[in-house]
Amino acid sequence: MDKHAKDGIKVKGFFNVQILGKGGKIVGESGWRRNTLTNYGLNNICAGAAIGSAGSKQVSHAVLATQSTTVNATQALLLGTADNAIAVTPSTIATGKARCTVSFHGSDMAGTVTIGSIGLHSTDSASTDMIAGATFATSQYASDQSVNATYQLEFS
Numbered sequence: 001m002d003k004h005a006k007d008g009i010k011v012k013g014f015f016n017v018q019i020l021g022k023g024g025k026i027v028g029e030s031g032w033r034r035n036t037l038t039n040y041g042l043n044n045i046c047a048g049a050a051i052g053s054a055g056s057k058q059v060s061h062a063v064l065a066t067q068s069t070t071v072n073a074t075q076a077l078l079l080g081t082a083d084n085a086i087a088v089t090p091s092t093i094a095t096g097k098a099r100c101t102v103s104f105h106g107s108d109m110a111g112t113v114t115i116g117s118i119g120l121h122s123t124d125s126a127s128t129d130m131i132a133g134a135t136f137a138t139s140q141y142a143s144d145q146s147v148n149a150t151y152q153l154e155f156s
Helices: 003-007 039-050
Strands: 011-020 026-029 061-065 089-094 097-105 113-121 130-141 146-155
Touching: 011 130, 039 130, 061 097, 061 146, 113 146, 130 146
Parallel strands: none
Antiparallel strands: 011 026, 011 146, 061 113, 089 097, 097 146, 113 130
């Protein structure tokens, strides 16, 4: 194996979740936190998509959930989905940095829920296709609030 094959490319993921109250005021924020890329994400998003492999996927939706235990690489979905899977807005922000943003609206829910995790998915079903996910300090998310999330994948 030559020197270049040993160097490899590293992938890191980060997210920031903000809960917004009336008038758009931030009432809760996770801060930038590291997330876990799942095996599904590494295989189908990072490796497969890079070469146009049949069956490769891309990030299309995000979901909030009640899960508060650490997300692991073999996990296919978050536990206790709290909101519908919402389409993300993707962009590249610098060389090797992909970002997607998403807004959840509490008015889409029946009432207040406790959220503690966020995940990226390749479909709107958010069933068994989690690309990346992470937990954060649990927060109350009410029907008169919204949640803005930013997810970033960095390739270096």
